[in-house]
Amino acid sequence: MKSYLSLSRAMLIGLFRDKTTLFFTLLFPLMFLVIFGAIFGGGSDTKPxxxxxxxxxxxxxxxxxxxxxxxxxxxxxxxxxxxxxxKQQVASGDAAAAIKQDGQTVTIYYSAADRTQAGIVTGILSGIVENTNLEMLKAAAPGTPTIAVTTDQVEDKALKPIQYLTPGLLGWAISMSGVFGAAMTLVTWRQKKTLRRIRLAPVSVGAVVGARVGNTLLLALIQMTVFLLVASLPFFGLTLTAFWWMAIPCVLIGALAFLAIGLLVGAVSKTSESASGLANLIILPLAFTSGSFFPLSQMPDWMQKISYVSPLRYLNEAMLDVMVRGEGPAAVLPNLGVLVVFGIVVGFIATRLFRWDDV
Incomplete structure (x- = not known):
């Protein structure tokens, strides 16, 4: 029994000393509880x-x-x-729905990009109409015409859900590769003294940085190509708009913004385990609160406000505008401007914290 207690105590102490295991055992699941609890837990937050x-x-x-x-x-x-x-405001995401009444018919115009909001509005309005019909029947003779509710999609009805899934998931993939690729490479090279050898070698810092940036941009373009090819298969049926090509600069600028985050994570992390944990701690909340997995309108108000500090929100919105909503190139300029400023600021901080060696 004494040996058993000693071993149990040693294992428990080892667990709490292993920060990576502790993170994925306690904090990682807890993070999902907080996120999903905030999204689905409050009935009062479902107001469109x-x-x-x-x-x-x-x-x-x-x-x-x-x-x-x-x-x-x-x-x-x-x-x-x-x-x-x-209708244009609904299609661009500036309004949850538009409502029109012609005689005894109430029409709800909604966007296929946010069926959740459309369902909420339809449910609320159907309840209002049902109460109105009951009041009319009480006050009038039997056979009085009642009010009906219909719905109408503002976009082309041939569009499929894949149109709205592709930009968000592509943005998430780019953020993952940018952050994890830069962070893990930087930490691994520092641990293996590769950075020290590069510093002593006849290679300029600009060449090292340029190679890292070039690989990140190339990988982002490959990810975009693969996503679009797969989503365009007849089984999925992705249909690109006329200005889909504007997604290319969006992807490139977004990749650089997340590369900056990866460099910052790599600069402050001492081990690959801590870099992986910190990268997950950053990326997963961004993905859930930036519209990659759930529509932003489905989030509580306070989470929607937090999403404005996330670069992934602006990348997703920019790609959604030109790939799905049919917006012109000028529509993405504000989002791209935010990504550029974010990348410059975070990149500057990363350079100030950068270390060639662990000591």
Whole structure:
């Protein structure tokens, strides 16, 4: 028994001294609990974003007069008389849905890029219409026409879900390769004294950096090519828009931004295990809060606000604009500007913390 207790104590001490094992045993699963709990745990956070009321929608106007507070708790409504502009805002992701009423028919215009929001709006509006119909039946004679709810997709109905999955997953793949590739290479070379040999060799620092940057950009282009080829297979049915080629500079600039993160991780990590743990700690939360796996509109408000500091959000949005939404090259310039500034700032910090050797 004494030997057993001694061994158990030694193993427990070893567990807590092994930071990598401790991270993947406790903190890594806990991180998923926090993320998924925040996304799905709060019923009050399922209120959709802006909903555009096209013209006069009687069911909403009547409810606003009868109980304005109740309607505000359900929908964030703005009015517009321009149907084409309202649909464009839905297609570009600036509004969750647009609502129009013609006689006894209420139409909900939604974007296939965010079916979650469309489902929330449809469910809320169907409940409002059902209550309106009950009130009408109570006040009128039997046989009075009731109001019906229909839905209409603002994009081409031939588009498939693969259109909206491809940009997010491609952005996640680029972030993974950029961060892990740079971090693990830097730490491994430092541990094996390769960096010291390079420093003493007749090779300029610029050549070393250029080789690393070139490999990162080449890998990003290969990833993009493979993703598009696979997604374009008849089984998946990806259809690219006219300006899909603008995704190329998006991918290249995004890869450089995540390369900067990888260099920073490699600069502060002393072992490959710690570099791997820190890279996972950075990338996985970014992926879940930047629209790679879940629509941003499905996130709680506070998580949506946090996502604005994530470079992956801007990469995903830029690729979504030109690959799916049909936006022109100018639409991605603000997102690319953010990625450039982010990469410069993080890259500068990484250079200040860079070490050629462990000592």
């Amino acid at each position: 974003g802006k909903v555009i009321e096209i013209g006069d929608v009687a069911v909403l106007d009547n409810m606003a007069k009868a109980d304005p507070d109740a309607l505000k708790d359900l929908l964030e409504i703005t009015k517009s008389s321009d149907e084409a502009d309202a």
